[in-house]
Amino acid sequence: MSAPAPLALLPDPRSVASLLHGSDAERRIMEAAAEIMEGRYRILGFDLELGRELHWRRDPVHHKETDLRYFRRIPYLDFSRAGDHKIIWELNRHQHLTILAQAYALSGREEFFEEIARQWKSWVVENPFQRGINWASALEVAFRALSWIWVYHLTGNRMDAAMREGLLQQLYLHGCHLEYNLSVYFSPNTHLLGEAVALHALGVLFPFPRAAQWSRLGARVVREELVKQVQNDGSHFEQSTYYHVYALDFFLLHYLLSGKPDDFVPVLKSMATYLQAVMGPERSIPLIGDDDGGRLFFPRGRGERYGRATLATCAVLFGRPEWLPDAKDLEEQAAWWVGEAKPAGSAAVPASQVFPASGTVIMAAGELWILINAGGFGPFRAGHSHSHALALVARLGGEEILIDSGTFSYLDAQWRDRFRGSAAHNTVRVNGRNQAAPAGSFAWSGKPTVAIEAWRSSAEEDYLQASCRYSGSDAVHRRRILFQKPDAVFILDEITGPADAKVEQFWHPGEETVELSANTFRIGKQMVLATTAEARIEAGWRSRAYGQKEASPVIAAVSESAVPLHMGAVLYISGNKSAQSPGMLLMEILLKMGMQEARSGLVKKPV
Numbered sequence: 001m002s003a004p005a006p007l008a009l010l011p012d013p014r015s016v017a018s019l020l021h022g023s024d025a026e027r028r029i030m031e032a033a034a035e036i037m038e039g040r041y042r043i044l045g046f047d048l049e050l051g052r053e054l055h056w057r058r059d060p061v062h063h064k065e066t067d068l069r070y071f072r073r074i075p076y077l078d079f080s081r082a083g084d085h086k087i088i089w090e091l092n093r094h095q096h097l098t099i100l101a102q103a104y105a106l107s108g109r110e111e112f113f114e115e116i117a118r119q120w121k122s123w124v125v126e127n128p129f130q131r132g133i134n135w136a137s138a139l140e141v142a143f144r145a146l147s148w149i150w151v152y153h154l155t156g157n158r159m160d161a162a163m164r165e166g167l168l169q170q171l172y173l174h175g176c177h178l179e180y181n182l183s184v185y186f187s188p189n190t191h192l193l194g195e196a197v198a199l200h201a202l203g204v205l206f207p208f209p210r211a212a213q214w215s216r217l218g219a220r221v222v223r224e225e226l227v228k229q230v231q232n233d234g235s236h237f238e239q240s241t242y243y244h245v246y247a248l249d250f251f252l253l254h255y256l257l258s259g260k261p262d263d264f265v266p267v268l269k270s271m272a273t274y275l276q277a278v279m280g281p282e283r284s285i286p287l288i289g290d291d292d293g294g295r296l297f298f299p300r301g302r303g304e305r306y307g308r309a310t311l312a313t314c315a316v317l318f319g320r321p322e323w324l325p326d327a328k329d330l331e332e333q334a335a336w337w338v339g340e341a342k343p344a345g346s347a348a349v350p351a352s353q354v355f356p357a358s359g360t361v362i363m364a365a366g367e368l369w370i371l372i373n374a375g376g377f378g379p380f381r382a383g384h385s386h387s388h389a390l391a392l393v394a395r396l397g398g399e400e401i402l403i404d405s406g407t408f409s410y411l412d413a414q415w416r417d418r419f420r421g422s423a424a425h426n427t428v429r430v431n432g433r434n435q436a437a438p439a440g441s442f443a444w445s446g447k448p449t450v451a452i453e454a455w456r457s458s459a460e461e462d463y464l465q466a467s468c469r470y471s472g473s474d475a476v477h478r479r480r481i482l483f484q485k486p487d488a489v490f491i492l493d494e495i496t497g498p499a500d501a502k503v504e505q506f507w508h509p510g511e512e513t514v515e516l517s518a519n520t521f522r523i524g525k526q527m528v529l530a531t532t533a534e535a536r537i538e539a540g541w542r543s544r545a546y547g548q549k550e551a552s553p554v555i556a557a558v559s560e561s562a563v564p565l566h567m568g569a570v571l572y573i574s575g576n577k578s579a580q581s582p583g584m585l586l587m588e589i590l591l592k593m594g595m596q597e598a599r600s601g602l603v604k605k606p607v
Helices: 013-020 024-037 085-092 095-107 110-126 138-158 161-180 190-205 211-229 241-257 262-279 303-318 413-420 582-600
Strands: 040-043 046-049 353-355 360-365 368-373 391-396 399-402 428-430 449-457 461-469 476-484 488-496 500-507 513-517 520-523 527-531 534-545 548-562 565-573
Touching: 013 095, 024 040, 024 095, 024 110, 040 085, 085 138, 095 110, 095 138, 110 138, 110 161, 138 161, 138 190, 161 190, 161 211, 190 211, 190 241, 211 241, 241 262, 241 303, 262 303, 262 353, 262 360, 303 534, 353 449, 360 449, 360 461, 360 476, 368 476, 399 520, 413 534, 428 476, 428 488, 488 500, 488 582, 500 527, 500 565, 527 548, 548 565, 565 582
Parallel strands: none
Antiparallel strands: 040 046, 353 360, 360 368, 368 391, 391 399, 428 500, 449 461, 461 476, 476 488, 488 565, 500 548, 513 520, 520 527, 527 565, 534 548
């Protein structure tokens, strides 16, 4: 079998090299390639010195390695025997080989190609077909196949006949594995989507014996998942902002390789619109829900900024200049996928809006931007959801005022539950319990019912009322948020149901936090948080990348009484309010909420 390189459905590497000559992207690629050549790898949240001889089945952080048994017999979920499979698999996705191939295309330097060939041959010897941990997940097979496709596209003309034939044979074996191991029953989410995208790509890019079957099957599954996974408001159904970017990239690549079907366009535009909204004016996604550290293309840099390249690709494909306020965002992905450059547009002014299917609510005015997660957990067993209903994040200009704590780990049970529990989010915990019960690393039992009950927005103020009803209990948490634009946010939490309740209200600052007086705290340079219940600063954690954690303060307010129990908080720009006693502050919040409800005409008003 043979296939001409470069591949016809992807931009010519020479035109991409010309487009990126002298750019920041070229510099970053060359720096990343130099690190790889020195045996230094940035994998998820780890900076690892692995040297030249790579142990493909070893977790280099926890020093555990599995054997070459048939892939279904590998205990990859058993940390004590296999280590953290996420770390192993990230290296074996071979996206670092794509970076070396990009560096070769940009520079023509022979050492980059030679390193690709050396590592690829080593991998083939140490990972026979369907043997070992690197065949245990079909999604990982798909990622590796996509990386090898890019390697073939960017360096295929340099390969000798033996390597070309060998790489094509291995790609064929990867396609055979995918065809019969799609995640139809286990992880029918981004796993199944990524596998189908790769299978279709193998079918349309190479003249393999089963190419027609693969392209049809892959395309059918992707089309089905487009309907299943994208909600009516453009959000991804797993209720994770990071996975939204992941899914949109998969759909975009398939859209390009399948001839840009017209019926994909409205859905992809809606996903891009949602992405732009949740990135906010800083164009950075708050890491709500799971963040596994992965990326479809060029997994380098800060994960919360990956959405910029995705949105830039959408801007080029769908003619939306307001999605591209910085033309440099095209360099990382769109240049390689589409091969076009566009001038920057004017960024859209952030607007208050609601996305009903996901329950995502945006409140925005001036420099203050707030995102509220007023939606429920994800589908099935909600494996990538956190116990974060009614939580909010807030930014003031470039400052992170209130943050989501992140993910940190999938396999360490203690830290997994700590980072995805209610106490790790800007919401409340009732009687010491999360909003659902952890049922393993990727499942929740007793998911709550979460609903937006009222929403209104005007130039002067925004108002949201939403509720979280605990499963198996009569406990209800109702949160009312009033944003008096542009500088004050009033929050009222009401707990009803049990005869008595202990309610903990958590606030996670992202900037330096100073206690100004009892129950009053300055966050960053000029934001102030005041609570009606007794509060103190405690030690907490945040994770900016998978496998990485750092100390971070938590403001915890606690109240115990008979229900209904009310707790309030005010977030405001310093100088715009005077400090008040907790009792007076709660009375003011209750009065403002009552006035807002009267103005709405009814307490409950479906979106």
